[in-house]
Amino acid sequence: MTVADVMTTKVVTVTAATPFKDIAEALISGGISAVPVIDDGGHVLGMVSEADLLRKEEFREEFYREGYRPPLRARLRHPKGRQKAEGDTAAELMTSPAVTISSGASAVSAARLMDAHDVKRLAVVDDNGRLVGIVSRRDLVKLFLRADEEIATEVRDDILDRRLWVNTDGIQVGVRQGVVTLSGWMERRTEAAIAVRMTGRVNGVVDVVDELNWKTDDSRWEGM
Template sequence: MKARDVMVSPVITVSENSTIHDLAKLLLANRISAVPVVDSGGKVVGIVSEADLMHRSETGTERPFSWWLALISGERALAAEYIQSHALKVKDVMATDVQKAHPDTPLVEIADMFEKKHIKRVPIVNDAGELVGIVSRANIVQAVASARPKLEISLPDTMIREKLITELKKQSWSHVHKLNATVTNGIVDLWGFAESEKERQAIRVAAESIPGVVAVNDHLMRETAFIY
């Protein structure tokens, strides 16, 4: 799947000169947690979220002054905190280092961005850099929930075993030469050794994913059990 398959479009946005008050009302009215900030040409210049509104002077939640923090962080950091809690315009609190993607970006790359960059949403821009959609973590979860199971014909026992061994040989984590599998009436019995609990679990998952498998009996042993 690609970004275009799950992205939300059109996108609710704000401008740099929108007020913090209007931003808060927009988030509440649309039940969203963040919005991209765009310029007059529709290009993304930032993103602002509810997290940017947590420590505000209007609610008395701004961070208290700390001499210790001043010594550690310096005056520049304190000035930045003051801006975050007192600014009236979106441009002063928005994040400007925005991760973006193209509509044809594979969904796996966006999932990697979420994980590696610790972000929750990615604006989608076209070749001209104009905002055309947005993908959030929730959109990927929705794609998983709406995916229909593949309609696959159950395989006979010999083919189940062959498919399992072939699949394991393709995986770098698998030590397929240390295990054996027998299949009887769709029931897979796994024998041999696994070098870790995760490998053991992954082997079971691989077996359970094969059409025609009705049960998996795990007899695998941890190789470390024999180290004294």
């Protein structure tokens, strides 16, 4: 499964000059948590999230209540946050550069990139850096909502019967809540390991329980 299979293509966007209130309205009316900031050519400049907007109110409450102005030491402690708290346009509020990914990348790569950068969404761009969609954590979670019957069918028809060029008639496939159990037998131990590994890559599979037996242990060369 690639990013193109799960991403949202109808994306709410703003420009660098979009004011604070218009960004907030776009988030609320669109029911979204962030918007990409693009230029006239559709290239992604950055991303503005709810967290970026909330900093404004947080800093007002923390530092400017009743006309209080914080000492220099306190202001320097949160330089980026303070800058965003004082921002009035997308260019001043956005996180830049935005974390991006190509539509042809795997969904797993998207998940790892989100985790590495601690973000909830990625801008999907083409080879020229132009926005083509958005992929979020929610989009990726949907991959695990496939019905057990659908997962079992793909494991049997696509993995065991089509991709593995060996006899798989002795394998039974069971799926419960996304957890696949492979039981039965195969000719070689290495073939059983491949079957388990490939099953784990099927979309919607939460885990694989390996209960396979084998007739020949070919995992080590004779004489070694």
